[in-house]
Amino acid sequence: MPPVLKIILQRLALGLLTLFIVSIVIFTAVNMLPGDFAQAILGQSATPEAIAAIRRDLGLDQPPVTRYFVWLGDMLQGNLGVSYAQLNFQSNMGGANLKTVADQIAPRFGNTMFLAGVTAAIAVPFAVTLGVLAALYRNSVFDKAVNISTLTSISSPEFFLAYILILFLAVLNPILPAISNVYQGIAFQDRLMATLLPALTLTLVVTAHMMRMTRAAIINLLASPYIEMARLKGVSPLRVIVKHALPNALAPIINVVALNLAYLITGVVVVEVVFVYPGIGQLFVDAVKNRDIPVVQACCLIFAGAYILLNLAADVLSILTNPRLRHPK
Amino acid sequence: MTNPLVQMRGIRMDGRSDEAWSPIIKGVDLTLNRGEVLGLIGESGAGKSTLGLAAMGFTRDGVRISEGAVSFDGIDLLAASAEQKRQLLGKRIAYVAQSAAASFNPAHTLLDQHAEAPVQHGVMSRAEAEADGMELYRKLRLPNPDEIGFRYPHQVSGGQLQRAMTAMAMSCRPDLIIFDEPTTALDVTTQIEVLAAIRNIVEEFGTAAIYITHDLAVVAQMADRIKVLLKGEEVEEAETREMLSAPKQDYTKSLWAVREFQRPAKPAPAVDATPVISVQGITAAYGKMDVLHDVSFDIHAGRTVAVVGESGSGKSTTARCITGLLPPRLGRIELDGAELPLDYRKRSKDQLRQVQMIYQMADTALNPRQSIGDIIARPVEFYMGLKGRAKRDRVADLLEQIELPADQYYDRLPSELSGGQKQRVGIARALAAEPKFIICDEVTSALDQLVAEGILRLLARLQDELGLSYMFITHDLATVKSIADEVVVMKDGAVVEQGPKADMFRPPHHPYTDLLLSSVPEMDPDWLSDLLRERGADNVGDAATARMD
Structure with a gap:
């Protein structure tokens, strides 16, 4: 095997x-929070x-271990379950059209991936180019200027950056919409167009880290x-950096990008x-607030999966950039 | 032909350390004619490389030329713009670095890097440059010249890389090449083929060269003229033959004298004496691959056994087996006739104490954050259980033994010591355990000849005073000649020959020993030519080694 x-x-x-x-940790953590779905939905004056x-309706009277394994069993059969909110709504109001967790998450996740994709398409080339130029004209x-401005943007709260961008690009110069109205x-x-402003905000947040790693990795060499x-x-100075230093500096850069x-x-x-963008984050926060465990679990697994896959991709790419591993003796 | 190619006048250079500039070249003149090879020789820190790079108009970070003039073919290099200099570098002036393994970019193939200068300077098209590269590889006698260029640096051996780098320097047919210690990192047998290749190609193209080295015998083969540097100043300059036969300055004479240090022979040990260390048929493996095969030898009290061989021959692995760091797969090790556990974790404190080690790189073997006193006190406390006043006194004694006055050196940090002094501290640390047996792993190979000789004399004196036994790992046969009682020759993880030193240096030898011995450069400027003629064209380096297998 290779x-x-x-x-x-x-x-x-x-x-x-x-x-x-991760699924055990999340399940335990959510169960340790005070209150459960029933209390959260009925409020303080509930009988x-x-x-x-x-x-009883939702099976919350079962012991947590039983509930976890029922959920795990469903999970392994590819069934992410139905959110407590949906189940509760159905048992009170009737109706057969039950949205599963998968149905709820799918469009939200698609939006999140789209936002991440647009941001990455802007931020990664931008950060690496800035890093290369900063290394070329170091000190x-x-x-x-590049260092100070990227550090300023990473140090500012995200909502602040978002409102500044809204002020300049949506209010003073109405080029882009201030609210991301994304629908099916x-x-x-x-x-x-609707995604561009949040993507620019996020670009400002992630650029500094990648740019500084690019610069440092190159200067180190x-x-x-x-x-x-x-x-x-x-060899000309630019070529020294791009052709001789960059290929050997890729591994740490790839890891930071991931x-x-x-x-x-x-x-x-x-x-x-801030942008009322219908991504998965908002869904996740609401689910935690309502102790809606099936949704929380599904979101967490997606987040953990994203981390694992991206890190795996980074490791594989790092290996592929190393000629010693690509071309063994 | 009347104008010299390179002319350096009154060069003064400074190096920056701790925010202050201090002089490293103190007024040196240098003239090099077309097609001429000038040898630049001196100890480390003499400023050879700095001066060589300055001849290209190049200075490393933290170095500056404060005074003087450098002209190359009538061009004032110090007044030239960075862009003008860039047009000369690679095209008319080329550089061959000491470590080819570090100076080739690991991310690109050899031919890629070879073609870069001619293509970037617009001398040749990519295809022409590649074809020319293969032609040069052939001239430099690289194996598979048509294919080797498509390999990455890590796929090619050190000696081959060094020749590929020479080919790369030749790619634009420059007027001048600076060779900066090109064979220092190579084994003697490999060194010969590289020297021969460099000399042939420089002659063929009539290239002028500055050949920087600390090895007199090497420079004697390569240079028409030799310039000796000491601490940034010129000591003397003369034609090679004249310099070798009649050096004028005391310093130059002292460089020659180093090779004459030799210990008087000791009487052979009694036949029934128990050896201090007896290595019996050890076979050791890294992972699944055996790297040592059935190695056996004895080391008697008060004697020095030199273990010689090229890199990769298993010398250091044998040392790791004896210390127990790498437990051998098979075989047995005895200390004073009693079996030593193979794994160091199973040895008693007293057994551990008896076997000590001194390392090649004193720099990395000493903790930079500990004072000299603390470094030596550690084994004094650990093995001898001394504390407080007694410990301090013992450390002071040890410092006296290695000729470093305790009142001056006790509280210093390793970074405040020279290379030779650091190596002495390494020796004191080994002595602190009061061992019977010390393994010296290439302890002099990172040092200049004069300093190395001091270390050898110190080790010899300590042996006489304390009755120590040494296992002396080295690839330098001159060192073997000066200090060893017995010699073990290793190749590919096995012992090919062993015996008393006198026998080893007297024919008949095992063919591999013969190859090693005859590969050591001698002061005679005709040595290389004679040797090549003797061995015949097909019998150099690789080919000779291969024939042996």
Whole structure:
């Protein structure tokens, strides 16, 4: 078996184990929160009988271990379950059209991936180019300006950046919509326009990290003998950086890019709220508030899965950039 | 032909350390004519590389040329813009670095890097440059010249990489090549083929060269003229033959004298004496691959056994087996006739104490955050149980033994010591355990000749005073000649020959020993030519080694 394939399979197996542990941790954590779905939905003035009735309906009167394994059993058969809110609504109001968790999450997840994709398409090339230029003109005014501005943007709260962008790009110069009105069946172009402002906000958040790693990884290599050799061959400064330093600096850069992409999938609730963007973050926060365990679990597994897959992809790419592993002796 | 190719006048250079500039080249003149090879020789820190790079108009970070003039073919390199210099570098002036393994970019193939300079400078098209590269590889006698260029640097051996780098320097047919210690990192047998290749190609294209090295015997083969540097100043300069036969300055004479240090022979040990260390048929593996095959030898009290061989021959692995760091798969190790557990974790404190080690790189073997006193006090406390006043006194004694006055050195950090002094501290640390047996792993190979000789003399004196036994790992046969009582020759993880030193240096030898011995450069400027003629064209380096298998 090729070594790369072996590593991938090992990591995937480890990933599955991680998902399992994550599901236990989340289930335990949500159960340790005060109150449960019945209390959350009925509020403080609820009668004990009403609460007990809802608990019985949803199976919440079962011990937690039983509930976990029932959920796990369903999960393994590909059934993410039905949210408590949906079940409760149905048992009170009747009606057969039950939306499963999968039905609820699918469009939201699609939106989140679209936002992450647009952001990555802008931020990654932007950050790497800035990093290369900063390394090329290191310690110059340009380098300092880039460092200061990216550090400022990463240090500012996301909502603040979002409102600044709204002020300039939606209020003073109405180029882009201030609210991301994304609906089912929206045309690609409209969807892109609606996503652009949140994507720009997120770009400002993730650029600094990637740009600084690119710069540092390249500068770290500039003292290498092969870089001196390239200079002594009369290679131009830009070519020294792009052709001789960058290929050897890719592994750390790829890892930072992967971490930031994972953040774009899992950590953008604030930006979603500011732009009213219908992503998965908002759904997740509501589910936690309502102790709606099936939805919380599904979201967490998706988040954990995103981290695992992106890190795996980063590891594989790092290996592929290493000629020693690509071309064994 | 009247104008010299390179002319350097009154060069002064400074290096920056701790925010202050201090002089490293103190007024040196250098003239190089077309087609001429100038040898630049001196100890480390003499400023050879700095001066060589300055001849290209290049300075490393933290170095500056404060005074003087450098002209290349009438072009003032110090006044030239970065862009003008860039047009000369690679095209008319090329550089061959000490470590080819580090100076080739690991991310690109050899031919990719070879073609870069001619294509970037617009001398040749990519296809022409590649075809020319293969032609040069052929001239430099690289194996598979048509294919080797498509390999990555890690797929090619050190000696081959060094020749590929010479080919790369030749790619634009420059007027001048700076060779910066190109064979220092190579084994003696490999060194010969690289020297021969460099010399042939420089002659063929009539390229002028500055050949930087610390090895006199090597420079004697390569250079028309030799310039000796000491601490940034010129000591003397003369034609090679004249320099070798009649050096004028005391310093130059002292460089020659190093090779004459030799210990008087000791009487052979009694036939029934129990050896201090007896290695019996050890076979050891890294992972699943055996790297040592049935290695056996004895080391008697008060004697030095030199273990010689090329890199990869299993010398250091044998040392790791004896120390118990790498438990051998088969075989037995005895200390004073009693079996030693193979794994160091199973050895008693006293057994551990008896076997000590001194390392090649004193820099990395000493904790940079601990004072010299603390470094030596550690084994004094650990093995001898001394504390407080007694410990301090013992450390002071040890410092006296290695000729570093305790009052000056006790509280210093390793970074404040020179390379030779650091190595002495390493010796004191080994002595602190009061061992019977010390493994010296290439302890002098990172040091300059004069400093190395001091270390060898110290080790010899300590042996006489304390009755120590040494296992002396080295690839340098001159060191073997000066210090060993017995010699073990290793190749590919096995012992090919062993015996008293006198026998080893007297024919008949095992063919591999013969190859090793004859590959050691000698001061005679005709040595390389004679040797190549003797061995015949097909019998150099690789080919000779291969024939042996």
